[in-house]
Amino acid sequence: MVFGTGGVPANYKGKFENLFDWFRTLGINGLEIQCDYGFRISEKNQEIIKKEKEHGMFFSIHAPFFVNLGSKNSAVVEKSKKDMKFGIELAQSIGVNRIIFHPGGGHDNTPEGRKIAIKQLIDAVNEFTHEIDMKDVKLYPEIGGKSASLGSLDEIIEICANCEYCYPCIDIAHLHAREIGSIVSKDIMREKLQKVKDSIPEKFNQIHFHAYTINYGEKGELKHLKHGENMPDGRVGMPNLDDFIAVIKEMNIVPWIISEASDTQEIGAKYMHDLYIK
Ligand SMILES: [Zn+2]
Secondary structure (H helix, E strand, O other), rough: OOOOOOOOOOOOOHHHHHHHHHHHHHHOOEEEEOOOOOOOHHHOHHHHHHHHHHOOEEEEEEOOOOOOOOOOOOOOHHHHEEEHHHHHHHHHHOOOOOOEEEOOOOOOOHHHHHHHHHHHHHHHHHHHHHHHHOOOEEEEEOOOOEEEOOOHHHHHHHHHHHOOOOEEEHHHHHHHHHOOOOOOOHHHHHHHHHHHHHHHHHOOOEEEEOOEEEEOOOOEEEEEEEOOOOOOOOOOOOOHHHEEEEEHHHHOOOOOOOOOEOHHHHHHHHHHHHHHOO
16 A cells, blocks of 8 residues: 655655655655656656665656647657657666656547547557556546646546546646546445456556545636645535445555645655555
8 A cells, every 4th residue: 555745745854865854753654756847857766766666665657747638739649759758768777667658638628629639648658658568557647627628537537447548646736726626525425446456457456546636617627636625615615535445445445645735745645544454
């Protein structure tokens, strides 16, 4: 089981090499390395990651924001394919086997436009993953936070069903936000995960989660909330993490859960870890 943070938490002020001692004091054991502006990890940090892997830490890599395999612009898609191949080789060189990426977008936000974009993304992924030796690297298309962006639950399922190397990254906060506050109960939380399990059972045991609470508006995601923070209008931040962990346990899912709570990732990760082992 993995409970980790999206990026180095803002509350951590020390050196990267000592971050994992801090994680161990909290009982958390994962870091999603955020390569937001490019697949770049310094050589020094690569060595630290390799060493910490041997000491029980787990790592995933979040692809850069500019990777957009669903773009209407073919030059952007070609560049994204190249970037992903580079990222896969980087991951392999440090023994990381999960790369999370946003499906992106740019085609018309109509059922037809979205269909074209998803088909194009599937073709692109199948092309570059078969050009190189993937070894044990898995790619995780992530649920998008805005309703117009690619990456609805159905679209993520479709991508994973049609791409040998794709597995679902279910960001429960993005899902809640893009569906304008859909996950209002434990039953609905379970329904969403059961749908993934029923649709792509062969991929389900390698599922990856992002879990935290989120502020949203009529177009979806506005802002990740801090752990325990209320919505601006005073309502409790959702989706409910207690329900989420309860469903994870009921469904016997081996958790790999990353908290992206705003500036409080380690608090969110520790909270879910502690709930899980209770
Ligand atoms: Zn993301």
